Amino acid sequence: MITDIIEESGVEVIFSYSPAWEMFFSMHVLSGPDHHISRRKWRRAAEKKHPELAERIRNLQDITIGWTILIDTPVWDKLRQMEIPELFTFLRRKNIYEWNEMIQPLGKQMSIEERNQVLDTSSEYYHLIFKREEVVLRPYISRILKEERESCMKRGIWNWCRMIHPRLFVGEDYITYLKNREYSFQKKEIKRIYASVSTFAAPHLWLYEEAHGLEIVKGIQVEYPEDSIPDDFVRLLKALANPTRLMVVKLLLRDIHTIQELSHCLSISEAGVYKHLKALDEAGLVKKKRKGAYVEYYFQTEMIDFIPYTFYEIMN
Numbered sequence: 328m329i330t331d332i333i334e335e336s337g338v339e340v341i342f343s344y345s346p347a348w349e350m351f352f353s354m355h356v357l358s359g360p361d362h363h364i365s366r367r368k369w370r371r372a373a374e375k376k377h378p379e380l381a382e383r384i385r386n387l388q389d390i391t392i393g394w395t396i397l398i399d400t401p402v403w404d405k406l407r408q409m410e411i412p413e414l415f416t417f418l419r420r421k422n423i424y425e426w427n428e429m430i431q432p433l434g435k436q437m438s439i440e441e442r443n444q445v446l447d448t449s450s451e452y453y454h455l456i457f458k459r460e461e462v463v464l465r466p467y468i469s470r471i472l473k474e475e476r477e478s479c480m481k482r483g484i485w486n487w488c489r490m491i492h493p494r495l496f497v498g499e500d501y502i503t504y505l506k507n508r509e510y511s512f513q514k515k516e517i518k519r520i521y522a523s524v525s526t527f528a529a530p531h532l533w534l535y536e537e538a539h540g541l542e543i544v545k546g547i548q549v550e551y552p553e554d555s556i557p558d559d560f561v562r563l564l565k566a567l568a569n570p571t572r573l574m575v576v577k578l579l580l581r582d583i584h585t586i587q588e589l590s591h592c593l594s595i596s597e598a599g600v601y602k603h604l605k606a607l608d609e610a611g612l613v614k615k616k617r618k619g620a621y622v623e624y625y626f627q628t629e630m631i632d633f634i635p636y637t638f639y640e641i642m643n
Contacts, residue, residue: 328408330469331476335484340520342472342479345407347414348544349464350457351394352527354449357381358388364557365529368550373456380455383448390441392433394449402429404537407521411453411461418446464526471524471547479522485514491545492532502541504534517541559611560638563630566610571595572603579613579626586622 329343356363356370363370374381388394397403406414421429427436437445479487485497494505502517504510519540525533529546566572571593578584578592586604590597604624607613612631615624 328465328469330472333476333480333484338484338517338520340479340484340522342476342522343408344465344468344472344523346411346461346465347406347409348398348523349461349468349525349527350411350449350453351398352525352533352544353457353460354384354394354452356527357384358391358393359559363527365546365548366527366550377455380448380451383444384452387445387448390435390437391445392435396430396433396435399535400430400432401537403535403542407542411457415446415450415453468524468526472522475522475524475545484520488520488543491543495532495534504532510534510536512536512541563610563612563634566606566612569603569606571599572607575600575603575607576612576626579624580628583623583625585624589624 328345329341331342333340333342353366356366357373384394390396392399397406406417409417418426423437423439423442426442430437475487478490482490485502488495488502489497492504496503496505497514500514501511502514503512516539521540521542522545523543524545524547526547526549528544529548531546533542533544533546535542567576574593575589578589584592586597586600589600589604593600604613604615608615610630612627613624614627615622617623
């Protein structure tokens with residue numbers, strides 16, 4: 328739903344509310360409850376009322392990349408303005424080859440059964456939880472977008488962008504976003520900005536690059552923030568606060584290893600290695616894959632890349 332469009336110096340800013348984006352990101356919050364403390368009250372209420380559905384949403388987080396799989400691909404440009412029932416109709420008409428073609432840019436593929444689980448779960452979530460939520464969110468977000476549009480017109484596009492998030496920097500030639508790494512975009516290449524706000528994204532900023540344009544979703548705080556540190560970040564730091572586990576990380580950064588190989592390299596029992604790998608796995612630092620009679624472990628380097636970003640985001 329486009330609420331307004333303004334233009335300045337050849338750059339078009341389209342203020343819009345996408346109910347589908349808000350729905351999928353609310354599922355993202357449910358799928359990673361330890362991290363998104365800004366909607367903790369909402370999440371607890373949803374889990375209490377529909378525990379089995381919340382569990383299914385969490386179980387599908389890997390194949391859906393935390394339920395961002397559609398909003399993080401080029402096909403999103405076609406889906407952005409759809410109402411949710413229209414979106415489900417569109418997606419169910421896609422055969423499995425067309426479906427996998429949509430998600431292929433993220434390196435994902437699904438079986439027919441997996442695709443059906445994703446669609447059935449998201450549809451059920453919409454009807455049981457989000458449909459009622461969206462009735463309240465639509466007028467609220469529309470009002471916030473009106474305020475953002477007025478701020479943009481008053482300050483100018485690039486000065487307005489500077490105010491969106493503390494890690495979004497606008498220079499003379501580039502706009503730069505600091506996350507797990509630095510993302511820079513030439514201002515002269517940007518012809519269009521899709522601007523929106525979300526009640527589920529705070530304290531994060533969603534920024535997605537598309538052809539000659541950016542999608543920027545600003546998180547807005549709707550719950551009184553709890554003075555606490557996300558459980559998953561505490562678990563991550565605890566997993567690294569052990570010299571033996573750091574040696575495991577060092578070895579996995581060099582190569583993929585089995586428990587037996589790590590046991591030999593570290594001169595500790597296989598049971599001891601398993602205990603350390605379990606702690607690293609629970610922190611999201613390692614992944615495992617069965618190969619014949621053995622299980623291979625490899626390190627998730629992006630989790631380390633995210634530590635400085637997450638640290639400053641939480642402390643600020």
